[in-house]
Amino acid sequence: MKLSLSKALALTLIAAAIIFTAGCGSSDTASTDKKEVKIGVTAGPHAEVMDEVVKEAAKQGITLKVVEFNDYVQPNTALAQKDLDINSFQHQPYLDNIVKKQGLNLKSIGKTIILPMGVFSHKYKNLSDVTSGARVAIPNDPTNGARALLLLQAAKLIKLQDGKTVDATVQDIVENPKDLQIVELDAAQIARSLDDMDLACVNTNYAIPAGLNPQKDSLTVEDKNSPYANVFAVRTEDTDNETYKKIVAIYQSEPIRKFIEEHFRGSVLPAF
Incomplete structure (x- = not known):
């Protein structure tokens, strides 16, 4: 059966629309995969180390946006309210105490540094x-x-x-x-x-x-075995997030360890 020119043109346009729509869907997925990760830190050593992590993460296609705080309250509040994706500023006992007292659904997913007392x-x-x-x-x-x-x-x-x-x-x-x-x-x-x-x-x-x-x-x-090692914290629902796990792995990599040891000369220790 032969199609009229108008019908053939209509089918061609429909097919093109389907392909375009599929293409847009793929683009959205790719964009989601490359979503910017917002990470909260406090000024000082945590921010300095994270600046190096940002460079290493970029090499692996992960974009980190560092949000700097000047107190110990806001980073957990911002994380719980989903204004942040992850934070890195507190030691485990502090996080445990905040979770217990404020009922925040936060959990640690890896160690970072120790600022020894x-x-x-x-x-x-x-x-x-x-x-x-x-x-x-x-x-x-x-x-x-x-x-x-x-x-x-x-x-x-x-x-x-x-x-x-x-x-x-x-x-x-x-x-x-x-x-x-x-x-x-x-x-x-x-x-x-x-x-x-x-x-x-x-x-x-x-x-x-x-x-x-x-x-x-x-x-x-204190030495690096102190129970006061600092940690990455995320919302409990995100503990298995693969991108966040990658960020932890990048932080705990040899280039970052070397930076910590050379830059701080023992005043800050890697906890991994």
Whole structure:
């Protein structure tokens, strides 16, 4: 059966439309595959490392947009509200505490770096020199306060009731042979209190701006096996997202490890 010229033309146009539509669908899929991933970090070491990760991710076709924050509250709120896809700024105990207290459906999917806490002093050169009644400053927030107590326990200056727990408080001290006077201060103020204290437990992010290097200037410091390793966090529903897993793998690759070791010279450690 022969088709009229008008019918043949109509069929040709329909076929072309189908092909065009299919082509558009493929383009949309490709665009989705290359979707920009928004990752939240805090200013300082986390942002500096992530800048390197962005370069490595680009080589693998992953576009990362880094969103920088200046506090520890907004990155998790933004992630829970889907303003971010992933964040990298907090250690595991902090994340656990936020999830427990605020009921956020967030979960870690890989380790990043450790900003080791150190014990510093302008008075003593060695922990063995610490005298009875020495004043020791520790952070007054539960997470970092417990971290400081665990560090003091590792230094054999105190002993905690449960031996080792990230939930420890001053009330859990069961042995204090040097009768240390524990003074709880805002974490951001401790580095500046060194002249008024005999010992001070200082987080790296506050030590560095104060001119203190945890590896060189502290009397003792956490190592990479600390339970306070920082982590990537995502919404619980995204823990199996292949793109996010790739980002973790890129972060934990040899080029990034090398950057951390050379750039920070021990003040920040890879946790992988």
